[in-house]
Amino acid sequence: MFTEKDALNLAEKALKNKLLQTDLERLANLDGADIISLLAGSSFLTRNFFSSIQLCSIVNARSGKCSEDCAFCAQSKFYSTNTPVYPFKSPSELICLGNNLAKTPVKRYSLVTSGKGLEPKEIEKVIDVLGALKNKIKLCASLGILSLKDLTSLKKAGLNRYHHNLETSASFFPKICSTHTYEERILTIKRAKEVGLSVCSGGVFGLGESISQVIELALTLKDLKVDAIPLNFLIPIPGTPLEKANFLTPLYCLKIIAIFRYILPDKEIIVCGGRKQNFGSLHPLVFLAGASGIMTGNYLTKSGFSLDEDLNILKSLQFHI
Template identity: 60%
Template structure:
């Protein structure tokens, strides 16, 4: 067996049972492109141990778009930048309910309402609660990504049927000031803690390809581990014209696979879901995300970019010998 491959398989066996050391994580972060497939062998072993051949599927609805007060440099919906992304207020309740009802008849496990902006008004929270009350009890788990939110509102949303709150940290704390200046990293962490205190599971990850180092990928992963989040969405930057990162390109297909693998070694038993930028950045290698450690994918369109259809992704899973996971919490 190739010595590099054996090294990472041994690290994977250790990661299944205990945390890797700082030195071991540093060695993973230093892996060169030519050794990424050896690194993936261990990540795949970890995924198989905790998740088998079942893949989690989720989809989102961009329920409120544009005019966000925050200046996240990657975001097409920020009011600070001139982009072609449409802006609209919170969508009609029936439109949001109808989409959720249709998804409940498919293999999709989770349906998430996502809104732009730092947070929602009391009236908008009422609107979301009405939608969730209509969908509660259907064969679909309900998620929301509504920005920085108070614990009382999280409790109300949970009573309406919400089971998971999504709030990305976006990147490592040491890199965050380079990406956003209109709010503090601590506010994002506080929102995650409040969601957990409200009895919700938490989905929190980030967007990669912003200029962060591989060591900062490890840093973010360790922060997510310390917060004990339940699921980690992984987005890869699709540069949007008009944003500060419109001409930046820090990703290759192999680096994307490396990032997924790093996350799996640090977060062995957590759901890792590949979301925006999957096909645009991994290109022909995008089916390999599962062998790099991913246990889920977002199917359908993303917030401001198009994705793959559910039918295409179901066929992909079948071709690779995977299957949609049974209904989960």
């Protein structure tokens, strides 16, 4: 049996950065009611570093026809899905969306594009958007694999944080993507840090990875010293290789969040894609499991909780935003 006292003891070790491999193995093996006990420690850690829940929102600024073959992705050109396809949206439309968000409790607005990277003319469009919004809301972007030059230009224009997921562990990555390497992703994170950007990097869970590989990803992100970790939970997309994947349960999703909180106790942990679809009645427990933030509104190609729905949820739980 794993008790709340056990969880708090592990949390104290996590605070001192003294979790051992045996502790991680113990976390990996927890199941059933023991996962609920685990939340005593993860919620303690979250409250120790965060006094409010941060909200962020994204816009799909360019959709579909991605040159990469990530097995979970609705936007890959390799798979036949019903995902909308459109070129880079006009700066005026993206600025309007940002202005509207700036009037809400949402703290961060992120521009997200399909594809491995951006063309120079698209970088200029992003710069226009950043310039118009930089004094109104914190600005993030997820634009693929970019050069030091482009990242520097974006930071100068007002970009605060760069998002670039590792997606999964290094050992599992070859099973979900063959068109680029894990090392390319890590290099992009290092470049973003080099130019002084805050870095947001996490992954997608439910791809078939083991719990040991979940921990492997968390440890990699710890080594990279990223600032925020977005956790996404697979929504199987018809037409993709993972359309019939069925690896997640609400309790297992909570376990994943908690493990990340124990390994990265002082980092922002943001529950993002698949929150609406994968947690069921256990959804309010994401905050006890370790979430210090949530992505509100729609995801790239699927719907999520609306801002009003999320605000009502947080109000009912008496969380500050």
